[in-house]
Every structure is written in structure tokens, then in C-alpha cells.
Amino acid sequence: MTTAIAQGTFDILHPGHLHYLRDAAALGDELHVIVARRENVTHKAKPILPDAQRRDMVDALEMVTEAHLGHREDIFVPIERIQPDVIVLGHDQHHDEDGIRAALAERGIDCDVTRASPCEPRYEGELLSTGRIVRRILERRG
Ligand SMILES: Cc1cc2nc3c(=O)[nH]c(=O)nc-3n(C[C@H](O)[C@H](O)[C@H](O)COP(=O)(O)O)c2cc1C
Numbered sequence: 001m002t003t004a005i006a007q008g009t010f011d012i013l014h015p016g017h018l019h020y021l022r023d024a025a026a027l028g029d030e031l032h033v034i035v036a037r038r039e040n041v042t043h044k045a046k047p048i049l050p051d052a053q054r055r056d057m058v059d060a061l062e063m064v065t066e067a068h069l070g071h072r073e074d075i076f077v078p079i080e081r082i083q084p085d086v087i088v089l090g091h092d093q094h095h096d097e098d099g100i101r102a103a104l105a106e107r108g109i110d111c112d113v114t115r116a117s118p119c120e121p122r123y124e125g126e127l128l129s130t131g132r133i134v135r136r137i138l139e140r141r142g
């Protein structure tokens, strides 16, 4: 039994999320997803939806075995508990692969780190980013 891990904010789900999670699910028998806590989303606008709602929506997706709210202080605590075989980063996530590898080695966790592929819009108007969905809402309803 192999376990893959994906992670992200997942604020307002879109097909880019489905692509990422399908890619990640293909790398293990089980896919666990860590949903970032609002307080830890610091590199972009804070999520609109509450932590529990974002977790519940990801948890309901068919390719996801279980979604977990992340730890408040130490992102390696859930990893130590889940004991994954591979951590799958999103294609554009700012995290440094070698930095994560080094932190895993330091804690004695034997786990690969890889990246999912990007996905492009397939039809006119498809929005593959939460930030773009929010901008379109503001343009049309703001
Ligand atoms: C290996 C890994 C583990 C993570 N675990 C947590 C966690 O336990 N708690 C948390 O709030 N965020 C966690 N994160 C999420 C990051 O803190 C960051 O907020 C997340 O990548 C969201 O960024 P994005 O929306 O650009 O993908 C983790 C990220 C990585 C790469």
C-alpha cells in the first residue's frame, strides 16, 4: 500500500485542483490531502471560505482518500502521522523541493518529493485559479 500527499489552499474548487489531485492520486494507492490553515496562507490573499469548509469539499472528491486540516505551526507533524511514500507538490507551488527533502531527512522520514504537471484551459472562459475566479466575480457582480 503506497500513500501520496497533496496540499494547498483549495479555496473555491476548480478544474485545476482536480487535475492536480488526479495527478497526485495516480502516484499512490491512497491520496491524503493537507488543507492549509488560513493563518498559514501568507504568500497570497487569505482564503474566503473557512478552514473546515475547504477541508470538507476536498474530502468529498472521489480521488481523495482523506483530507486533513494542516497543523498550525509545524507542517511536518501531519507528514509524520500519515507516513507518506511521496509528497506531490503543485506545479506552481513556491515550496523548494530540496528544502523539503532536507527537512524530511532530518526527521528520519523516508519519502520522495515530486511535482504535478500544469493544466491549461480547455475551453473559452475556463478558470483554473481561485484568484481568477474571485477577480471575475468582482468584475461581474462587484
Ligand atoms: C509538505 C507540505 C506540508 C504542509 N502542511 C501544512 C500544514 O500542516 N498546515 C498548514 O497550514 N499548511 C501546510 N502546508 C501548506 C503551506 O503552508 C502553504 O500554505 C500551501 O502550500 C498553500 O499554498 P498554495 O495555495 O499556493 O498551494 C503544507 C505544504 C507542504 C508543501
Ligand SMILES: Nc1ncnc2c1ncn2[C@@H]1O[C@H](COP(=O)(O)OP(=O)(O)OP(=O)(O)O)[C@@H](O)[C@H]1O
Binding pocket: 007, 008, 009, 010, 011, 015, 016, 017, 019, 020, 044, 089, 090, 091, 092, 093, 117, 118, 119, 120, 128, 129, 130, 131, 132
Ligand atoms: N491550472 C492548474 N494546473 C495545475 N495545477 C493547478 C492549477 N490550478 C491549481 N493547481 C494546483 O492546485 C494547488 C492547490 O491549489 P490552490 O488553491 O492552493 O491554488 P490556486 O487555485 O492556484 O489559487 P490562487 O489562484 O489563489 O493562487 C496549487 O498549488 C496548484 O499547484
